[in-house]
Amino acid sequence: MEKSLIQACHDDPMTGAHFSFERTYNKIKYYYWWPRMKATIKQYIRSCLLCKQFNISRHKNVGHLRPITPPEGPFLLIGIDYCGPLKRTPRENQYVLVITDYFTRHITAIALPNCTAETTAQTLFNEYFCKYGVPTVILSDQGSHFRNQLMENIKYLIGYNHIYSTQYHPQTNGMVERFNATFIPQISKLQDTEDNNWDEYLQAVVFAYNTGIHKTTKYSPYELLYGRLPRLP
Incomplete structure (x- = not known):
């Protein structure tokens, strides 16, 4: 039992x-x-x-932290980052766009075939802005998929501030990077390596993460977002 x-x-x-x-x-x-x-x-x-x-050690030496000012509610401050390239799946997916809400620690992850500026902008709009609203601030690194004229135009058109981490302080967007470091081992444990079907398990892993207790908040991201505990399988 x-x-x-x-x-x-x-x-x-x-x-x-x-x-x-x-x-x-x-x-x-x-x-x-x-x-x-x-x-x-x-x-x-x-x-x-x-x-x-598959588990890896992620302990880091003690250093100087530059904490981000906490937002006043969900979906106001989000971090975005790409995980990949991963081994291409039968559905042609090779990247994962990971979006973290800094208030609830809620994760959204979308499997994608590429990480171009066009794919990034379209995915953010359709899979995030149209579901959760437009954030006040987006944090990201300076990758060409995030820092480009298309994303700049969308920023002014929709109305949000985009902050880029520097090569000297990449930990500015550390919350997303920490999930990415966790994501790869979890997917590796579940996927069928012969079929390379990691994208079939992606949403299950995200759900398991979002319904788990977060060390910082002492609540699950799911409970902070929806105000109740999830009904689990």
Whole structure:
């Protein structure tokens, strides 16, 4: 019984997606309890072969931080970044546009065949602005897919401020970059390497992330955004 519960909350693409002990424990403890629960969950995750194979260490040396002023509500300050190029899928996807809301930590990720300026602008408009509204500020690096005349025209047409990180302070958009560092190992654990179907698991991994407790806010991005806990499979 205990092993089945841990397996469901850690291994399943939608509810666990092989995320960390903290996220797995927080999902289980809301509904269940048993003696030595933490130890049991830790032991299960330590013995997970996929986690052993794909997890990477992301510890960094202590440095000077330049914190971003927190926004007053969701979808006012967002960070955008590309993950890729990844191995091309049968659906021709090779990149993932990752969009992070700095208020709730909610992630939106869209699989795309390329990362051109046209694709970026069209995807932001159709998949984000038309669903969540226009942000006040967008943070990104200075990649040509973000810093170009088309994106500049859209910025003035729609009405938002676009801030670019510099090569000396790329951590300005660190929230998105941290998710990208997490995303690759999680997808690698779930995809069928022969079919290379990582894009089929993308939304399940994003859902698992958005319904997990965030270390900073102590809430899941889903709960902060919708005001309720999700109904999980």
